[in-house]
Amino acid sequence: MAHDAVMPQRIAVFGATGSIGASALAVIRRHPKRFTVVAVSAHRRWAPLLEICQTFRPRWAVVVDPDAANALRRHLAAKNLPTEVLAGADALVTVAQASDVDTVIAGVVGGAGLPSTYAAVAAGKRVLLANKEALVMTGALLTETARRSGAVLLPIDSEHNALFQCLGSLVVTTESGGWQLKDAQQMIRRLVLTASGGPFRTRDPGTFASITPEEACAHPTWSMGQKISVDSATMMNKGLEVIEAMWLFGLPLERIEVLIHPQSIVHALVEYCDGSVLAHLSEPDMRVPIAHALAWPRRITSGASWLALAVRETLTFAAPDFDRFPCLRLAFEAARTGDCAPTVLNAANEVAVAAFLERRLAFDRIPAVIAETLAEIPVTAVTSVEAALAIDQAAREKARRWVSRWSIG
Ligand code: NAD
Ligand code: MG
Secondary structure (H helix, E strand, O other): OHHHHHOOEEEEEEOOOOHHHHHHHHHHHHOOOOEEEEEEEEOOOHHHHHHHHHHHOOOEEEEOOHHHHHHHHHHHHHOOOOOEEEEOHHHHHHHHHOOOOOEEEEOOOOHHHHHHHHHHHHOOOEEEEOOHHHHHHOHHHHHHHHHHHOOEEEEOOHHHHHHHHHOHHHEEEOOOOOEEEOOHHHHEEEEEEEEOOOOOOOOOHHHHHHOOHHHHHOOOOOOOOHHHHHHHHHOHHHHHHHHHHHHHHOOOHHHEEEEEOOOOOEEEEEEEOOOOEEEEEOOOOOHHHHHHHHHOOOOOOOOOOOOOHHHOOOOOOEOOOOOOOHHHHHHHHHHHHOOOHHHHHHHHHHHHHHHHHOOOOOHHHHHHHHHHHHHHOOOOOOOOHHHHHHHHHHHHHHHHHHHHHOOOO
16 A cells, blocks of 8 residues: 555554453564554543553544543643543544554454444454454454445454465455455365363363362463463363354355464464465464554564474474364354354353353353353344344343343352
């Protein structure tokens, strides 16, 4: 795009105080001529957002919680900082659509990110997608909306970014600066997402009921937010990612596989019809996929360590164990059912994970809450964001009942 060389890309970092937000801001900071931060957001932690505003001097800071927004406003004024504070979830949607924003980094966690992620896609922005839950909830709608609006949807989830890179010459750039896949159905046999297997890959499943939030959040290879860390421990994260891959690359479930790879060095593989397999390797550091997506189709430095394969003793691979990780099976089943099943799966998972983190639900009840919720909500089509949010709410209510039935608090 012409403005690329002349004007910096104007970026809104949603979820700026989170793990993805920190990685994104670290890459952006290395390239001040290329990128400028016009907006940042947080749920309610205003103190780290204040620091971010001091460093990046964005035009807007969105804080969902109104009291926290007021606190940030006072502190910005005391420091004579020019950032305007907008309060409430709707402000994220407004900023996502603003003409001063070229690129949205969708780094909000969970279904709460759907309205702003969708708004950015509908407004035809360049959208760097970390918020996989939005795509799981509304896959058909979001990808169809992107096609119509001309939005450029670039994955920063590491496995999907790795797949995107391994797709090589099948990724064709469009006139509007976007991309599409050419001949994927004929030329690709399988997309393979790797998974570390999380902290409980070898733990005795008979002890899963006593797993603590601290144990579940201690991921062996990645440092991430709490929700995705628990999702990695149940392997729901990989299940959500399988659904994410279906929609991003337009391939059926049968062409997508999960491979356990505890070292998290190979992030994904594409197997072609001629037997060639292309893999993407890097240190497990989210700055790598974020730098790739920020600069695509060019490349920029990320600040990540260089991959030192010689000092890595072994890279190992194994098939996933669906009995040990029922959440993975539930996600495949929901993907197969289609329509709103993934929306329900996601909502029930969010409720169960939150309850687990609050020590109200045992770890091994997480899949049970999801399975019961899926059985209770009828399968209907997801025709709009409003419909998705209504299904999400209904599923959350059902899931909360199962949580209180099995409450340990
Ligand atoms: P996090 O918990 O570290 O940060 C979440 C961010 O979202 C914070 O800035 C928080 O203030 C904001 N937020 C939370 N609830 C909100 C709400 N209701 N409304 C508005 N904002 C809210 O999470 P994270 O690990 O950075 O993950 C963010 C997203 O990226 C998730 O969808 C996750 O699956 C995805 N992702 C993360 C990683 C990773 O390495 N952390 C990797 C791949 C994908
Ligand atoms: Mg991932």
